[in-house]
Amino acid sequence: MHPLFTAFLDGAEATGIPRFDSANGALMEADSGCAVRDENIRDGDTMTCVHRAETAACRKEKLLLALPVDEDPMNHSVAAPASTSSTPTGTSPNTARACPS
Amino acid sequence: MSIHPGQANAAATTTMTTTSHRLALADHMDDGATFDYIVCGAGSSGSVLAGRLAADPAVTVLLVESGGDDERVRDPDLWPASLGSERTWDHVTEPNPHLNGRRLAYATGRGLGGGSTVNAGVWACGHRSDWDSYAEAADDFAWGYAHVLEHYRGIEDWQGVPDPERRGTGGPMRI
Numbered sequence: 001m002h003p004l005f006t007a008f009l010d011g012a013e014a015t016g017i018p019r020f021d022s023a024n025g026a027l028m029e030a031d032s033g034c035a036v037r038d039e040n041i042r043d044g045d046t047m048t049c050v051h052r053a054e055t056a057a058c059r060k061e062k063l064l065l066a067l068p069v070d071e072d073p074m075n076h077s078v079a080a081p082a083s084t085s086s087t088p089t090g091t092s093p094n095t096a097r098a099c100p101s
Numbered sequence: 102m103s104i105h106p107g108q109a110n111a112a113a114t115t116t117m118t119t120t121s122h123r124l125a126l127a128d129h130m131d132d133g134a135t136f137d138y139i140v141c142g143a144g145s146s147g148s149v150l151a152g153r154l155a156a157d158p159a160v161t162v163l164l165v166e167s168g169g170d171d172e173r174v175r176d177p178d179l180w181p182a183s184l185g186s187e188r189t190w191d192h193v194t195e196p197n198p199h200l201n202g203r204r205l206a207y208a209t210g211r212g213l214g215g216g217s218t219v220n221a222g223v224w225a226c227g228h229r230s231d232w233d234s235y236a237e238a239a240d241d242f243a244w245g246y247a248h249v250l251e252h253y254r255g256i257e258d259w260q261g262v263p264d265p266e267r268r269g270t271g272g273p274m275r276i
Contacts, residue, residue: 024226024253024276025267029246038224038261042275 005036136163143168144215168211177222188212189219224276226253
């Protein structure tokens with residue numbers, strides 16, 4: 001844990017805020033408290049909900065995902081030009097993506 | 102007509118040779134294409150809902166998302182780079198008298214994962230008083246803390262100090 005977390009929680013505790021093992025669980029039933037945040041991590045990678053949905057859906061190959069063409073990762077690099085944000089998505093033809101088998 | 106996954110996968114195969122993304126371009130979506138379900142918004146709720154629906158091999162599902170997918174979406178540590186970009190809806194709160202009238206930036210995600218793309222991978226289940234206030238407002242106990250907590254327990258694979266009354270183990274989300 002980063003020392004900043006520990007120092008911050010030490011400070012909070014010193015002011016009378018009780019410390020908990022988790023930011024969820026018992027703290028979510030308490031009047032006040034402090035804790036290190038919980039994170040979604042598997043195999044060192046933080047998980048997003050869409051990761052879960054893709055993983056589940058790809059096994060079944062039944063889910064299509066529609067994104068604006070100008071937003072699709074296949075069409076531009078990570079450093080997307082700022083102009084994409086000003087393009088009205090409603091005028092773009094949609095492209096469907098499907099899970100590979 | 103409906104889009105058949107087999108057709109889509111044929112197009113996806115060629116695209117996948119040049120990308121590491123798990124999803125690839127399918128063939129175009131024909132005018133008049135039909136689906137059993139259309140889920141609007143690939144956020145935390147929409148993604149899971151679409152995934153659950155699509156787990157039934159008898160149905161077709163279309164998940165529509167106005168944002169896209171890139172490194173800022175894939176790597177939760179990059180979430181600050183999404184703020185103020187095409188990856189967020191940059192909402193602001195109403196002026197708050199307790200904050201000297203200031204309006205706070207309150208962005209939501211615009212991309213695969215929705216709000217979860219700008220929450221740094223944090224797992225936050227919500228306070229009992231919040232959930233119980235939802236139940237009261239909706240006049241439906243299902244929104245209440247006790248009921249929602251059981252769902253969270255089913256989702257979690259909690260790795261911290263055991264708390265079997267509140268935390269789940271063996272679920273799909275490793276916390």
